[in-house]
Amino acid sequence: MPEKYVIHTTTVPNRFRAISKSGIIAWEEGCLRCAICVKERCVYDVYYKRKLDSRQMIDSIDNLCMNCLRCVQGCPKELISKSVNPEFKEMGDDFFTPEIISRLWYQAETGKIPVSGAGYPGPFSGPGFDSMWTDMSEIVRPTRDGIHGREYISTAIDLGKTLGSLKFDQSGGLIGDIPLLVDIPLPILLKVPPFGAISDKTLLGWAMAAKRLGTFLAMKRDEVQKLPDQFRPWLLPVLEADLSDPAAIPRGVRIVEIPWSRKWDKTAKIIKDAFPSLLLCVDVAMMDGMEEKARAVAEAGADIIHLDAGAPDGGKDTKACDARAYDPRRVKDAIRSVHMELVAANIRDGVTLVASGGFAMAEHVAKGMLCGADAVMAEFQLLISLQCRMCRRCTTGLSCPMDIQDASSKWVAGRVVNLFGAWHNQLIEVMGAMGIRDARRLRGEVGRAMFYEDLDKAVFGSLGSAAEGFELE
Amino acid sequence: MNNSVKFRFPGVVKTPSRFRNPIGKYRLNRTEACEACGKCVEICPYGVHVIRRGKLYIENPHLCVGPDCPNPCYEACPVKALSFGKNPVFDLLGDFRWTPDLLASTWHMAETGSVPSAGLEYKAGASGGGFDKLRIVMKQGSTGLAEISDDDIDVTVQLNRRDDNAHRVSIEVPFYGGGMSYGSVSINTILSRIKAAKALGTFCCTGEGGYPDELKPYADHVITQVATGLFGVREETIKRVKIVEFKYAQGAKPGLGGHLLGDKVTPGVARMRGAVVGYPLFSPFPFHSVYSVEDHKKHVDWIKAINPQALVSVKVSTPTDVDMVAVGSYYAGAHIIHLDGSYGGTGAAPEIAKKNIAMPIEYAVPKVHRFLVEEGVRDKVTVIAGGGVRTPHDVAKIIALGADGVCTGTADLVALECIRCHNCESGRGCARGIATTDPELMELMQHDWGTRRLVNMFLAWKKELTRILKRLGMTSIRELVGRSDCLVHLDYIKSKE
Secondary structure (H helix, E strand, O other): OOOOOOOOOOOOOOOOOOOOOOEEEEEEEOOOOOOOHHHHHHOOOOHHOOOOOOOOOEEOOOOOOOOHHHHHHHHOOOOEEEEHHHHHHHHHHHHHHHHHHHHHHHHHOOOOOEEEEEOOOOOOOOOOOHHHHOOOOOOOOOOOOHHHHHOOOOOOOOEOOOOOOOEOOOOOOOEEOOOOOOEEEOEEEEEEEOOOOOOOHHHHHHHHHHHHHHOEEEEEHHHHHOOOOHHHHHHHEEEEOOHHHHHHHOOOOOEEEEEOOOHHHHHHHHHHOOOOOOOEEEEEEEOOHHHHHHHHOOOOOOHHHOOEEEOOOOOOOOOOOHHHOOOOHHHHHHHHHHHHHHHHHOOHHOEEEEEEOOOOOOHHHHHHHHOOOOEEEHHHHHHHHHOOOOOOOOOOOOOOOHHHOOHHHHHHHHHHHHHHHHHHHHHHHHHHOOOOOEEHHHHHOOEEEEEHHHHHHHHHOOOOOOOEHHHHH | OHHHHHHOOOOOOOOOOOOOOOOOOOOEHHHHHOOOOHHHHHHHOOOOOOEEEEHHHHHHHHOOOHHHHHOOOHHHHOOOOEEEEHHHHHOOOOOOOOOOOHHHHHHHHHHHHHOOOOOOOOOOOOOOOHHHHHEEEEEEOOOOOOOOOHHHOOOOEEOOOOOOOOOEEEEOOOEOOOHHHOOOOOOHHHHHHHHHHOOOOEEEOOHHOOOHHHHHHHHHHHHEEEEOOOOOOOHHHHHHHOOEEEOOOOOOOOOEEEOOOHHHHHHHHHHHOOOOOOOOEEEEEOOOOOOOHHHHHHHHHHHHOOOOEEEEEEEEEEEEHHHHHHHHHOOOOOOOOEOOOOOOOOEEHHHHHHHEEEEOOHHHHHHHHHHHHHHOOHOOOOOEOOOOOHHHHHHHHHHHHHOEEEEEHHHHHHOOHHHHOOOOOOOOOOOOOOOOOOOOHHOOOOHHHHHHHHHHHHHHHHHHHHHHHHHHHHOOOOOHOOOOOEEEOOOOOOOOO
């Protein structure tokens, strides 16, 4: 049995107190300071742990409070009330919602899978990946043997092309070369986000994380020079579209990326001629026409297609998130469409499809792969794991409220490793339930997925007629 | 369960909150200007105000219906001493599925035995799909079978529909209590549920933690569970019950095993489960002795050998091939197919599993119903749906989609004043004394109180279901099974222009 892939996680505490949903505990006028709520009744000892002076009983936003409402319901004078923390509601955006951000913080801090009681509280379905469910097997489970079966689930995937068949000559010798493959133990690549209070310390921390995870960190060519040479095998430099001098390519790297442009194949030739053993990744923006571009890129021999929801075509304007080319909530459909185009052109195995943008939670990785991606690329998660709240002050030149640039590289690496350690475990959970033992087999396996658009119409589509004179209840 | 004598349901006993300040949607304020004239007491239809020794109190603010009130006290007060507003705490409660309104209306039913007359949306939640987008179609203005007495509307469900020698068991209401194990909830919660089940002529399942001796007096109403961990499964307990439930999977964590945290393994729990105090317990997934329908039949036969008269229920989750699983279970000899959807569950589960794995129960039930009909065996097997049934309207909807009855779980806990804070598993367990084995927290709830709350809620459900059936012109809940033509889905409704 090959060496087992384990991501070692350990608690890496927050640098600042986390913003939690639990909001203001307000003591109204008339409080007698009896302290029953505070001293006797609080199940979670919030007041002791926060070292609040019970006689003061001032307004408090508290992240230790678990919202059991015992104090609200037990106050002899009915004077305590609670509300949702307004700071919590304001975090993030439509995609990185406050709930998602706080869950990512928890995972980056603890390295653990988020667990809670009392069923799933969320909406029935939603846009993008929220309109998918993953399957499970009820009884027959040849691929998994209970809780110990987890050991046998592999999340490794290959980057590069695979051959449809091998050809041999008369004497049994292999004809042609076997294309280069790079395998990574986790179907997640990392990418330096387009904004953020990023210092050289931060970059080094991310590179350390990529190395520990055994995956790649994509970054601009000049950023590669800022890091010690020992990290080269885990760095993925993004080169200029019009690169003409191959000497500019950093040595020691295994993969390079170039943005798609009309002359991308000329740049590709320059690179391949100079360094035939480099894997070439082409960044194709998610936008109209991506299917044809991706097919042409694959047919022309690129090893990897980076289907990119983050950067507009050409990859030049990456200053702000608002410059996103594609709504992350539609990434699911974009991946399916490009995947099917490559399948129809009979070239799917001739290229690796890596998708980026729109992968905010661990479940999105599995779902993106079921839709047809071989792997995904995470970017803003690298910032959020450092307690970024996506306030975007940095994009307007203001200081970072979380001083991310000052965090030590060790702390940065620990947080990122924790986050993806938790994602790795969650990926194993859903793969186990699906009865899939090898992450390579997740790709395009829509038979193990259920789609809202198919199911809802099939089940409820006929429930649409009510004769006149009827009322609905 | 003997139908020769008509079953008598208990009456409603008003059972208010066990906390000092019940949570309501609205808050009333009375200023010093009050002259204690008593006008508010006189006009309030809901008993919000009381007068004692010449002083006025807002005794039941949670019963206030706010702007829906036909006789608002704050307008009638001669000295304008009353004002009302929304309770700020209310927004902190609940979620998309269990909206604050659904929680408060369930508390209302558990307190009073009736659905709220105004002020709260008690029929549907806000999940934006499934149950919450389905509506029951009723003839306008018609009262259906208004002249028929409520007592003549039949809501019983026959659980044994095979012609075999097992018990002829029927339940007096179209629901029974789903499994919650000794360990995941307190003994007071278990006792409340089982006593309510007895009072209502139905059943309650022990979950996988074994069959505590405290339940012996209610043996005729206990379903005992055989789950993958085989915790607490003994020959004597199998012999003692009328229904045995096999749990292959559960909706909250389909395809994953169970996990009882070490903190919850108290001496009592450990004794029951044959385990060591303080150590976490895993129940594996799947059944290691079942890898085919034939293996499953072997299990069913094993139960039948120990207790030939027992009914066998098979609890499964909802994968794509749930219809095949149901048919397979039927041919293996099951009496009841119990489909468990993914919004239920009381214990801790990975969030990724709760949200993503397996299909919603509203899809699974019609799929299974149709398949069993096509197979020609639908009337030989009872289909029970669980995991996400919150209201009497949900019961009617899922039965119209093809179930015979439902299994409840979370609704029971809400009646016992769960606020769905989702922290069942952290620290000492449920801070409200429901899902905990902490000796001090357990004492927050007594089972007599719990029993009354559950009986009240289910009587309200029964009353509401009876009203719905009458409006549909049906005298038996059996007429509603599979009648999806009684439903419309708001997303697909055709506008008639």
